[in-house]
Amino acid sequence: MTVVDGGADPLRGEKPDLLLAEGESGSAASASTLQAWRDASGGPPPVWAQVPKGLERVLEPVAMVWGRLDRLTTRRYVTKVVRARLDEISGACGPQVDAERILWERLKRRLTEQGTVPITDPVGWLVSRALPRRAVCPDGRCDDGRRMDTRADCAACQMLVLDGRALRSRAFTKATTALTGGRVDQPVFEAELNACWQREAAAAAVRREHAVQERHARERVWTEQRARHAAQEAARQALACTVCGKPETAGLCGRCRDERRVEELVAEAVDVAVAARGMGGEAYRLDAVRRTERDMRGAVDQAVTELLAAGGGVFAESVALAARLAAELQLGALRRRAVSRFAYQPQAEAEYEKVFATEMRRSYLHGSLEEAREAAEETAQTARFNTAHTLLNDRLRTLQAARPTSEADAEPDSYAQAAAQVRGLIRPAPPEHAVSVRRSSTLAGQPAGGSGGLAGVGT
Known part of the structure; x- marks a missing residue:
């Protein structure tokens, strides 16, 4: 039995978190991970999961993360999540887009953003950070501020950014006009910016409240209309036939x-x-x-x-x-x-x-x-x-x-x-x-x- 001394090398059964080098693909990183595992522990790991068939192209950037999914039920669950994300992309962008390419680029970005931080929980990282779409705007085609179908900047996100810039500009103007000499005091500026955000939040809350009230008013009107139509229909159904006089025939049997x-x-x-x-x-x-x-x-x-x-x-x-x-x-x-x-x-x-x-x-x-x-x-x-x-x-x-x-x-x-x-x-x-x-x-x-x-x- 080969004994591995303590140090930077992993013990037998441990799962090292290796990072992608510059220009290195997920498959190459997966192969290097296996080789490092063999060199450190004297043999292959107990379980090294293969990427499921049909998803090799999509999961290629995270192949070494996928290999650490040692349970069959876990792999089935994550596979189901991957296919759900592909369906989500096709539904938002249309069937003409390459959903696999879009999800491949998303996983590549998430892995690049991970940097030197090791992935200690591969299932949680894949399901919660790598696969979900990230957007601050309501456009379903937006991911990380860019359109998934056209790869252009998201117009809705740009509008939100411009709104934030305009708000900061107003706060800066108020902070500088309140002081002499045109100098800017950071605490005053931050206080004024916070006050602007508070006003914007209060106005948004008022708008939401008005929208809720309008929706409730429409629902009341619809309820009254449905009740009135139901009463009219009941009265019409109770009419006798105008030809033969048969009762409850809505006027004609x-x-x-x-x-x-x-x-x-x-x-x-x-x-x-x-x-x-x-x-x-x-x-x-x-x-x-x-x-x-x-x-x-x-x-x-x-x-x-x-x-x-x-x-x-x-x-x-x-x-x-x-x-x-x-x-x-x-x-x-x-x-x-x-x-x-x-x-x-x-x-x-x-x-x-x-x-x-x-x-x-x-x-x-x-x-x-x-x-x-x-x-x-x-x-x-x-x-x-x-x-x-x-x-x-x-x-x-x-x-x-x-x-x-x-x-x-x-x-x-x-x-x-x-x-x-x-x-x-x-x-x-x-x-x-x-x-x-x-x-x-x-x-x-x-x-x-x-x-x-x-x-x-x-x-």
Whole structure:
């Protein structure tokens, strides 16, 4: 056994704190530390921790400090802290920055600042001094007075420095004007500077108090608004249905809402059909209204009939819901047919050709001419149908703009007259099979009689 005498050399099992020499890297210092350990104690240390994989670049400046982490749980904890600091840098500066480079520079600065002072607690030094960001300003991108992303001086820190200089300048001016001969008395200057700092601190405390009061006032206003809105919502929920009188339905129960929505969907389908068949020609408009009305009502009646034929107790709400869903599906199919019709109009064709030619001019971006043609065809088809959607929406807006805003004051136009004639020609279903929902008076152009419920369905 090799005996090491007392002196400057470490005993076996001790961990010497060697400092980085000028221009020496962490890996080289780690190797020199191991060699010194072997020379002093006759062998390697009991545990010399290796830098974890994936963090070699980040922890390279502090490799010899990391080697002294002799416990696995400690190394896992510090590794978790290192990864948290990397995430913090990426979150503050954005994913485009090199977070590993920034943290490497931070560790290098911290190790340089350590100087000749030995690191007696490697875990505490790494977690509390080397890895954390140091900043006096609220900017999350600042570290030691410099921006981590641009390496420029932090503007917020410079403002704080300028504020401190201005404060010292004011204190110096007051201290010199109070004395004769322009001489400066250090105790007087320090007393005046302390008084300036006290005033600044008192003003900051007043501002913070005002901010707290304003926040409390806003919270009180928000609390009152939430309470008022909650009371209004409770009062609205307590209202009875304006159509069937069902209590606590917020003014309109689910059944009546679905029935009203069916009528709205029928009206939308009629507009889509008229827009798809063109604006001119009264015969075309009348034929579009007649066919659309018949198809929509037929789809609704079929869905409700199938639901009733399934047997069992069927609620009126279920019938109204089935009618609404059937109307939505029918309207969706009608809109798709209308878009397909507009997709081959001259405007859509022109858009298709223009986009196709533009994409073919970029054929050099693809591996072959066939791939370029397929990509151009796909992009041009997308442009074609986008144009078709735009044309359909423009036509629908034109129809809605031409419709009178108030039916009581305006005379019915040809569209409303044609719709009323078609609705008058529709024969009502027999009572045992009457499943269509209530016809709205505003859509039919004439008052609707009866209670407006679903015919043939018991409540």
